[in-house]
Every structure is written in C-alpha cells, then in structure tokens.
Amino acid sequence: MSPPVTGPVSEAVVDRPLLPLERERPRALYVHVPFCVRRCHYCDFATGPLEDESVATSWLDALRREASARTPERFEPRTVFVGGGTPTELPERELAGLLELIGDIAPPARLTEWTVEANPGTLTPDKLALLREAGVTRLSLGVQSSHDRILQTLGRIHSWDEAVAAFGMARAAGFDDLNIDLILGTPGSTLSDVEVDLERFIALEPDHVSTYGLTFEPRTNFALWRDQGKLRGVGERTERRMLATVRRALHGEGFRHYETSNFARPGRASRHNAVYWRNGAYLGLGPSAASHVDGIRTSNIRDLPSWLRRVREGDGTAAAETERLDADRKAGETLVLTMRRARGVRRSWLRSRLGFDPLRTEERARALGRAVAAGLVGDDGDRVWVTGSGLALADAILADLL
Numbered sequence: 001m002s003p004p005v006t007g008p009v010s011e012a013v014v015d016r017p018l019l020p021l022e023r024e025r026p027r028a029l030y031v032h033v034p035f036c037v038r039r040c041h042y043c044d045f046a047t048g049p050l051e052d053e054s055v056a057t058s059w060l061d062a063l064r065r066e067a068s069a070r071t072p073e074r075f076e077p078r079t080v081f082v083g084g085g086t087p088t089e090l091p092e093r094e095l096a097g098l099l100e101l102i103g104d105i106a107p108p109a110r111l112t113e114w115t116v117e118a119n120p121g122t123l124t125p126d127k128l129a130l131l132r133e134a135g136v137t138r139l140s141l142g143v144q145s146s147h148d149r150i151l152q153t154l155g156r157i158h159s160w161d162e163a164v165a166a167f168g169m170a171r172a173a174g175f176d177d178l179n180i181d182l183i184l185g186t187p188g189s190t191l192s193d194v195e196v197d198l199e200r201f202i203a204l205e206p207d208h209v210s211t212y213g214l215t216f217e218p219r220t221n222f223a224l225w226r227d228q229g230k231l232r233g234v235g236e237r238t239e240r241r242m243l244a245t246v247r248r249a250l251h252g253e254g255f256r257h258y259e260t261s262n263f264a265r266p267g268r269a270s271r272h273n274a275v276y277w278r279n280g281a282y283l284g285l286g287p288s289a290a291s292h293v294d295g296i297r298t299s300n301i302r303d304l305p306s307w308l309r310r311v312r313e314g315d316g317t318a319a320a321e322t323e324r325l326d327a328d329r330k331a332g333e334t335l336v337l338t339m340r341r342a343r344g345v346r347r348s349w350l351r352s353r354l355g356f357d358p359l360r361t362e363e364r365a366r367a368l369g370r371a372v373a374a375g376l377v378g379d380d381g382d383r384v385w386v387t388g389s390g391l392a393l394a395d396a397i398l399a400d401l402l
C-alpha cells in the first residue's frame with residue numbers, strides 16, 4: 001500500500017513548534033518501484049512498462065543516491081514496504097540490487113515486517129528465492145478477482161489459474177504471511193461474482209485480504225471509457241452490498257475487519273500500514289513516494305525521467321511537494337487516519353500525541369454528535385470508532401470530522 005497523502009499540498013511551511021507526534025523518529029521505510037508489464041485500465045499509480053533493463057539499472061542507481069541523501073541519522077526502521085508498480089517485474093539482477101540496498105538501510109534482523117508487492121503474472125521460483133533469502137517476510141499479491149472476464153476488464157496481465165499457481169509457489173517458497181487484494185465494483189461485476197471470489201479466496205487460505213472499491217481515476221482508460229459511455233460503475237448500493245458480503249464471509253472464517261479496507265487473521269494485521277494509520281513517521285524513496293518526517297509530508301516527483309534527472313543532477317532529493325499543516329489541521333488528519341481502524345482512537349491517545357483533544361473543537365464535537373446519534377460512530381467517553389453500520393459511509397463521516 002502506498003503511503004497516504006492527505007489534504008491539499010502546498011509549499012508553505014507553517015512555523016510552529018513540533019507536536020509530540022511529530023517528534024517521533026521514522027521507523028518505517030517505503031520504496032516505490034515504478035515498473036509494470038503494462039498499465040491496468042483503472043490504475044493511476046506512478047508506473048510504466050519496463051522496456052529496457054538499463055532503465056531499471058538507472059532507477060536503482062538513482063535510488064541509491066536518494067537513499068544516501070535522505071536517510072535520516074540513526075534511522076532504524078522496524079518495517080519495510082516495497083510497492084509500486086510491480087517490484088517483481090524487476091529483472092533478477094536489479095531485484096537483487098534493490099534487496100541489498102534495502103538490507104543496508106534496514107537490516108532484516110531488526111525488522112518486524114518486510115512486505116513486497118507482487119503481481120501474480122511476474123513471480124518465478126528464482127525471484128521468490130531471492131526475496132526469501134534477503135529477509136522479506138510478507139508478500140502482497142495483486143489478485144483482484146477470481147473471474148478471468150473481470151481480470152480482462154481490469155486489464156490485468158494474469159488469469160485466475162496463474163494467480164492460484166503464484167500463491168502456491170509463494171507458500172512453497174516458505175512465505176507464511178500472504179495478503180491478497182480484491183477489487184470491488186469492477187464494471188460488469190455482480191454480487192454473485194463477489195460471493196464466488198470469496199469462496200475461492202478463502203480456499204487459498206490467505207493470512208490477510210485487502211479490499212478496495214474501484215474508483216474512476218482521472219486520466220485512466222476506465223475514466224475515458226466511462227466518459228464515452230462505454231462502461232459504468234456498479235453503483236454505490238451494489239458496492240455497499242459487496243462490502244457487506246466480504247465482511248460476512250471473512251468474519252465467518254476468523255478474519256478481523258481491522259481497518260476500513262483490510263481483513264486479517266489473528267496476528268496478521270499489517271504492521272507497516274499501522275504506521276500510516278496512526279499518522280506516524282516514515283521515509284519514502286523512489287518516484288512519487290511520500291514521506292512523513294518531523295511533521296512534514298513530502299511527495300516525490302511522479303514522472304520517472306524527471307525524478308531520475310532531479311536525483312542525479314541535484315543533491316539527491318526529488319521532492320515535488322512539501323506540506324506542513326497547522327496544529328488543528330494536523331490533528332484533523334490524525335483523527336481521520338486513526339479512525340480508519342476498527343478499534344478507532346482514544347481521546348487520551350490523541351491528547352498525548354497532539355497535546356490537545358481535536359474532538360473538543362466546536363465543529364468536530366457537533367459532527368461527532370451527529371454521527372453518534374445516527375449510530376454511525378460509537379463513543380464510550382474515551383474511545384471513538386466507526387460502527388459496523390457506519391463503515392460503508394466511513395469516507396463521508398471522516399470528511400465531516402476532518
């Protein structure tokens with residue numbers, strides 16, 4: 001999962017003392033690999049086809065330079081997430097080089113989790129062995145659907161059978177912590193498709209499932225085709241029923257819906273993403289990667305050639321955007337991120353991390369009161385959380401609290 005960038009981004013840096021939360025040293029590392037076999041029709045991530053191995057070599061050289069320029073002193077990450085893009089699309093030489101670089105910055109013996117995203121169409125036993133030997137502990141497989149017609153609609157490069165084979169290969173290579181992604185709301189998909197997806201996914205026995213509602217991002221083929229009237233979404237009501245179906249099926253199998261989009265078996269919740277959800281500090285490297293260090297959020301240049309040029313020709317950094325929020329907006333951001341978790345957030349925690357309780361401001365107190373009265377948010381005086389009936393409306397509720 002890519003780190004979140006919330007709120008408007010500006011060059012303006014507000015000069016104010018650091019909140020307790022902002023004094024936290026970064027303990028998580030994200031690395032962005034900007035290559036995929038080809039772009040899926042719904043995807044707006046910073047990625048493109050890798051036409052020549054030399055481009056991957058240049059990217060890796062620049063990544064080394066960026067890492068040496070930006071790694072904070074006494075950086076001791078506990079979690080690493082390598083996303084993209086498709087990290088497993090890298091040729092073996094560059095994949096080995098990337099793993100070595102990360103191992104130098106984040107020694108595997110000190111990590112509690114090291115996740116790599118993998119596209120089922122790009123996994124091989126040799127690449128899996130490289131990942132295991134380097135110390136990677138967790139794979140996140142972009143399976144998305146168990147129906148070949150839906151995979152084709154999405155523009156995925158793999159079939160369901162290939163996804164099953166990749167999952168088996170990962171288990172055989174020794175990975176005991178596997179996530180699979182499921183997209184809800186693909187044009188042309190139905191509730192019964194999702195029911196079949198769940199039966200098939202559960203039969204694979206994953207440790208974690210991430211579900212995402214499909215969105216029509218600007219400049220994607222899906223947005224273009226929708227605007228031309230060639231396809232349309234399944235509608236909010238159907239998508240809500242799909243999510244309810246996922247919840248029911250995964251709960252029945254012992255998964256916990258621990259975050260708006262994520263389900264885990266006991267002990268398998270993502271430790272890396274937990275840093276984002278508590279608005280913690282992390283370093284992000286590579287094109288488009290976001291960082292959150294000393295309360296300052298930065299996003300790197302998205303476009304690979306421009307990122308390469310900037311890293312090579314400048315001081316090794318390539319930030320496109322820098323944002324530092326005032327204390328109240330930082331508190332709103334923290335509230336929204338932490339309330340994505342099923343357990344919600346405690347006011348006592350907010351006070352200790354922010355120095356004040358953001359829910360006491362007049363507007364937020366009113367928004368909270370409305371959500372509690374509607375049964376969408378629970379409030380026991382200390383802890384506040386989005387209820388089961390509020391989940392489908394979580395984004396709107398959180399926007400109101402922001």
Ligand code: SF4
Binds near residue numbers: 039086
């Ligand atoms: S594999 Fe993932 S990152 Fe690559 S184009 Fe498809 S959705 Fe985007």
